[in-house]
Amino acid sequence: MFFKESNEIDLGEITIPNIFIDIFMPMADGLYVKVYLLGYRQACDITSNPKFDNNSIAKNLNIPLSDVLSAWKFWEEKKIIKIHDNGEYDNFNYSIEFLDLKNFYIENILSNNSSIKSNTDKVVSTSEIQVLEKCLIL
CATH class of the missing domain: 1.20.5 (Single alpha-helices involved in coiled-coils or other helix-helix interfaces)
Known part of the structure; x- marks a missing residue:
């Protein structure tokens, strides 16, 4: 049996679709799940820092930027995100659309x-x- 404690303090929260948990999470590396969840949180939070990017995710998770980029490529192959080029000169600073x-x-x-x-x-x-x-x- 599972229970959830309720609290009056709002520190923000997001809703993760069960489809992600049931279908996509089991097939992914744990690191890729962390990248997805952190990016998804940023996408859902209207008060999030607009400068939060792939470098920010790498620093936050204490992982190389290449791991973040690999995670996004994995999720794009699964067709649950789209990578949008920002038209900048580097190939790691792009936007992620969560489908x-x-x-x-x-x-x-x-x-x-x-x-x-x-x-x-x-x-x-x-x-x-x-x-x-x-x-x-x-």
């Missing part, structure tokens, strides 16, 4: 499950036909 995970789930997971179900129905139908054919031959 709507509910839409991702609906468009990718649910539609794939329905096609899997359809294929399963076809397999079952085919096997039933084979059983019937065997019965008819006997």
